[in-house]
Amino acid sequence: MIRLVKRPMPSKFWSWTTPLVAVIATMIAGGLLFAILGKNPVEAIRVIFWDPLFGPNADYFRSQLLVKAAPLILIACGLAVGFRAGIWNIGAEGQYIIGAIFGASLALAVYPAESWFLFPAMVVLGAIGGLLWGLIPALLKVVFGTSEILVSLMLVYVAQNLLAYMAFGPLKNPEGYGFPGSRNLQGYPSAFNDELMAGTGVHWGVLAALGAVVAIYVLMQRHIAGFRIRVAGEAPRAARYAGVVPARLIVFCLCLSGALAGMAGLFEVSGPSGQITDSFNVGYGYTAIIVAFLGRLHPVGILLAGLLMALTYIGGDMAQLMLGLPSAAIQVFQGMLLFFLLGFDLLTNYRIRIGGARA
Amino acid sequence: MIIGGIDIITLISMLMVASTPVLLAATGELVAEKSGVLNLGVEGMMITxxxxxxxxxxxxxxxVLGFVGGALAGAAxxxxxxxxxxxxxxxxxATGLALTLFGLGLSALIGKPFEGVRPPATGKVPFGPLSDIPVLGRILFSHDWVVYLSLLLVAVTWAFLKFTRAGLILRAVGENHDAAHALGYRVIAVRCAALAFGGALAGLGGAYLSLIRVPQWTEGMTAGAGWIALAIVVFASWRPERALIGAYLFGGITALQLQLQAAGYAIPVHLLSMAPYVLTIVVLVLLSVVHRRGVQAAPAALGRSFHAAS
Amino acid sequence: MNRRSFLTSTAATAVVAASGLPARAADPLKVGFIYVGPVGDMGWSYQHDQARLAAQQEYGDRIVTSYIENVPEGPDAERALTQLALQGNQLIFATSFGFMDATVNVAKKFPNVKFEHATGYKQAENLATYDARFYEGRAIQGTIAGRMTKTNKIGYIGSFPIPEVVQGINAVYIHAKKVNPDVEIKVVWAYTWFDPAKEADAAAALIAEGCDFVLQHTDSTAPQAKAQEAGNVFTFGQASDMIAFAPKPRVSSTIDHWDPYYIKRIGEALDGTWKPEATWGGIGTGMVGIGEISDAVPAEVKEEALALKDRIASGEYHPFTGPLKKQDGSEWLAEGATPEDGELAGMNFFVEGVSGELPK
Known part of the structure; x- marks a missing residue:
């Protein structure tokens, strides 16, 4: 009989090895899928995982890897803090949207005035927008005990409808010939979150994501607040003795993750995306939840997981182009990757015992 | 019966059909959540x-076999x-979100050969003279059998959770899996069964879309219905009878705003579409206030993994 | 420098990969496409892909085509377009309005690559735009609906309040009114291009309001099914022919035919005569197809509709010919006048007689 025994401490060895095992398992299962679809599996895997990094034009694709991964990493870093504390914000998508609306509204309101402090002000507003949207579930939880999981999720739908209202109404480009969507901020120098060095893909959002990784690392590993957060998540009762005030912790975690998600939305809407449209949000807030867990709620893990997710998107597009794989096959492939990564994580926290002997 | 230019009877009969897919999916998800598992993959199961x-x-x-196949695929x-x-x-x-991604891709691959095909038709249930009764005839006796099946399933789920021993065990597992385990119940088996039921109903809801409501297969045709089902479960505060109200409310708002438009009213569509979600949050808050010192509305173990320590 | 050298090498491998054919043709033209939906959407992206296949058929191994589907509008579009350009595609079609700014950006970065953007209004040295005059098909639908309606109410499921849709609504109304002065048009905005459940509800709402014609500017067949269920309600196929619902409720259709355009433009790129133009083709150029008018339509109405089709195709008649007034009663077009294409492309008002307000 096979039994699972919880490890007293997560295994260091397995926490580094399981992602590799999972990726290899995905390559095998995905290879099978591609073979069934009549494609050369080895080539498909190479196109997805190797070509964007080291193939032709890798310079460009590496820069795009950063662009695609940055919002995921930024959002996931904030979420991970809450998840560690047992506070489940799954509404980052909504906070991302509201942050973008807040920041972009400022730019669209003062257009075409140029000023150096416009962009910083937008970033601050973006963070405030996300923070406020995160504050709603926090306050409802603190005051009424309402589940933050469900309120934050409901608020995503509210935000999406608000976004559509804005894109078709107040924020619509007055020079857009009646088409929905705002002015493109890429054409507004003071508001444009441009590449800082041409060709690298690095914009302010990428720097912010890296900054978040460092900051969250310091917070969680080197700061008393991080200790309290971890205790709250692992042993809620003991946490009170460690000086944790649950209400404060809830507000802190939801506001932090909301603010980071809001900033991510602002960096995206003022940079790569450029416009407020009813569909400019492409699910980063949800994908970031997956990234947070793939990264084991650890900032460095999240950095790697974000880059891995970005790689499958970019490599997936390559596979469509080079091999004619349908995008559906890429989605299935991504789904498998996530299943394997999430499933094999078991080995980090549990030992597998074979035989009936009691431990 | 016409109020403000809106034919209420048509509206009700319309929203019963409109709400059937989400009602089925929500009822299934409700049972899964009652057992303590939050499965965000409803959209993926529905489309599969x-x-x-x-x-x-x-x-x-x-x-009929189609609906069976849909339910089995959802359960799988x-x-x-x-x-x-x-x-x-x-x-x-995270797993639920991954399941949605996987389901959307898989369904598109499976569906390739079926694009542009028309399915065999599902007729209305022949109620004979009953359907000619004024008002009630249109509302109650003018639908296909799946609409009635969905109502029956809601009733059965309600009775199961409320009156049966198995339902009690399921709720116990969802409230406190450690205690349920200590009492000798097989937590994992119960949850697997609840999940399978949830998947089957989501699959049934998806099949209703492709076989009756559209009826055709197109990639991504659920268009977010699974997410609405999740919202309905919350709105219903995990009670099947309220899920019925929730599904009709969520379906009803869409139907109503379109009817208002057709009747010539200029309405803020997006703000109205937002309303059910805001209402759901209000309901959640009210429930939390009511249950402040008593039983929580949400299953206490919702979303938490269970591992038997010994 | 080195960009040039690997382009040739990847081009050769991609030929083999994409088509499975041996790389014998010296230097086939590489043509890339990005689609906003999956090619299996049976609507917008499907029609573009059908046209891609037709072009491939036409030119055989003189061209190699590839595509990326399901590309969200926004940053991913810009990356996908760059990917196509880096892959050595010399002619790239961006097939959704929302790709506009991304296409402009990428076109700037690749001055030697030719770009084509569907339904937009921004051109450049190496960026052409193309669109179809779907309103021409709507004029024919309006004529049929105006003649056949018993309730004198025509329903229209609008996707988004954008010029293309507004043109469609106006064209239907003008032509229905011409043959039936008592006709009314009711518009419902679904705010989606594709959501079967919502489209079904929208159709049901219009039918409940007494409409016996439901026209749709959305891509699913759900309204067709609703109409069939309701009995004496008629519809028109949208984007694709939706022939599965013929002869009733679907009595005809407006089909997106991009084939003639793609074949023409790829041909021009092959022989070096490609120019950045703004094309707005209609029935005459074959870009707007009128699906077969079914037997549910009385013969004399069918004849009238076909005659109208011929007059539009030959350019003899413009569906927006004055005298026409705007909804608020102000003059729009004088007797015999037709609008400039630029004005028409940005149409943001209803014509006189359409009820309901155009959402702002």
């Missing part, structure tokens, strides 16, 4: 059910989720 149901119905020529997807979250103890939120 939609394609499998469609493929089965077209291949066999029988819509749910079992994948169950293996990952119950056996491999993966995080439920």
């Amino acid at each position: 059910g939609a394609v499998a149901g469609f493929a089965t119905a077209v291949s066999t020529g029988s819509p 997807m749910a079992m994948l989720f169950a293996i990952l979250t119950q056996v491999f103890l993966s995080n439920q939120t």
